[in-house]
Amino acid sequence: MQWAIASASFLASAVEFVEAFTIVLVVGITINWRSSLLGAFAAAATLAVIIATLGVALVKWVPINDFRLVVGIILILFGLKWLKKAILRYSGLKALHDEEAIFEETMAEIRARGETIAPRFQPFGVALAYKSVLLEGLEVAFIVITFGSSLTGTSGNGIASAAIGATLAGILVIIAGAIIRAPLTKVPENTLKFIVGIMLTSFGTFWAAEGFGFEWPLSDAFILIIIVIYLLASYGLVTWLKWNKQRNQAMAITDNAPISAVEQEEARP
Amino acid sequence: MKAIKAIYNFIVGDMIILIGVIGALIILALINTVSTLAPLHVATGYVLIAVVIGVLTATLYREVKGKR
Numbered sequence: 001m002q003w004a005i006a007s008a009s010f011l012a013s014a015v016e017f018v019e020a021f022t023i024v025l026v027v028g029i030t031i032n033w034r035s036s037l038l039g040a041f042a043a044a045a046t047l048a049v050i051i052a053t054l055g056v057a058l059v060k061w062v063p064i065n066d067f068r069l070v071v072g073i074i075l076i077l078f079g080l081k082w083l084k085k086a087i088l089r090y091s092g093l094k095a096l097h098d099e100e101a102i103f104e105e106t107m108a109e110i111r112a113r114g115e116t117i118a119p120r121f122q123p124f125g126v127a128l129a130y131k132s133v134l135l136e137g138l139e140v141a142f143i144v145i146t147f148g149s150s151l152t153g154t155s156g157n158g159i160a161s162a163a164i165g166a167t168l169a170g171i172l173v174i175i176a177g178a179i180i181r182a183p184l185t186k187v188p189e190n191t192l193k194f195i196v197g198i199m200l201t202s203f204g205t206f207w208a209a210e211g212f213g214f215e216w217p218l219s220d221a222f223i224l225i226i227i228v229i230y231l232l233a234s235y236g237l238v239t240w241l242k243w244n245k246q247r248n249q250a251m252a253i254t255d256n257a258p259i260s261a262v263e264q265e266e267a268r269p
Numbered sequence: 270m271k272a273i274k275a276i277y278n279f280i281v282g283d284m285i286i287l288i289g290v291i292g293a294l295i296i297l298a299l300i301n302t303v304s305t306l307a308p309l310h311v312a313t314g315y316v317l318i319a320v321v322i323g324v325l326t327a328t329l330y331r332e333v334k335g336k337r
Contacts, residue, residue, distance in 0.1 A: 076290055076321060077281040084283065084328055093332060205321055209314035212301050216314055226318065233322045237329055244333055 009165030039129025069211025075204030083197030289324030
């Protein structure tokens with residue numbers, strides 16, 4: 001069992017499961033649970049096929065160093081995308097990701113379409129749940145395969161560890177959702193996304209460099225140093241963005257301030 | 270075209286990040302293949318870390334400029 005892989009996969013997958021579960025919840029409440037669950041299970045089955053086929057193919061035929069390079073680059077791309085959004089939210093330049101707002105927005109859209117709560121299968125409900133679960137689930141599949149396969153060459157159980165982490169995250173989100181029975185606003189999603197962004201970028205950097213044959217000092221322990229470097233850089237960027245925002249606001253206030261009588265007198269020819 | 274756009278949005282969705290990371294890949298490939306740049310091979314990891322931070326800063330800077 002690779003604990004680092006399992007925990008990274010757990011955190012990354014939890015974010016996706018929270019998003020997917022919110023949509024499934026909306027469809028279940030506003031249309032019906034049959035349509036919602038059918039869409040969700042169909043998407044889960046599709047995902048299982050993708051993981052089973054791609055996972056085996058990737059591990060069997062791709063040289064591990066080349067694969068590490070590809071995985072590393074993709075993880076960096078994924079990680080930077082998440083990190084950018086999280087930093088923008090922390091600095092106040094982007095609204096915080098609000099699951100409750102998404103819930104209300106989706107409910108309003110469904111009502112606007114004239115859909116009502118009905119016991120029969122509703123194609124729109126099935127499609128909505130399927131699409132959401134498949135999209136978010138693809139990201140989970142991606143995380144499981146990339147995180148897992150990168151270590152498979154050396155340890156043999158990378159995918160299993162990543163899959164365990166993702167499965168645990170899915171089970172926990174479903175249990176948590178069933179208990180609270182409301183949009184998962186209690187989960188601090190931005191914090192989770194920030195941590196995941198840091199982890200994806202750090203692992204991506206580590207593996208991409210290894211893919212080029214680079215040997216990190218302290219071996220795997222250097223991942224912790226990369227994490228610290230990216231955390232410090234992110235902290236610096238959040239501080240800079242906050243300072244920049246305050247400066248812009250101050251400038252806007254100064255520009256809109258009324259001209260005093262003295263200044264008006266001085267301005268006259 | 271739609272499929273390519275969907276994949277792009279799914280994986281990255283930001284041109285600066287994509288170009289920056291591809292640029293890093295090219296730089297690292299050059300360091301590791303061109304013999305005159307061979308002494309830089311020991312710095313591969315650190316170059317990558319610097320480029321990643323640079324790319325993140327650049328994409329955030331563009332967001333700030335856009336908000337003005």
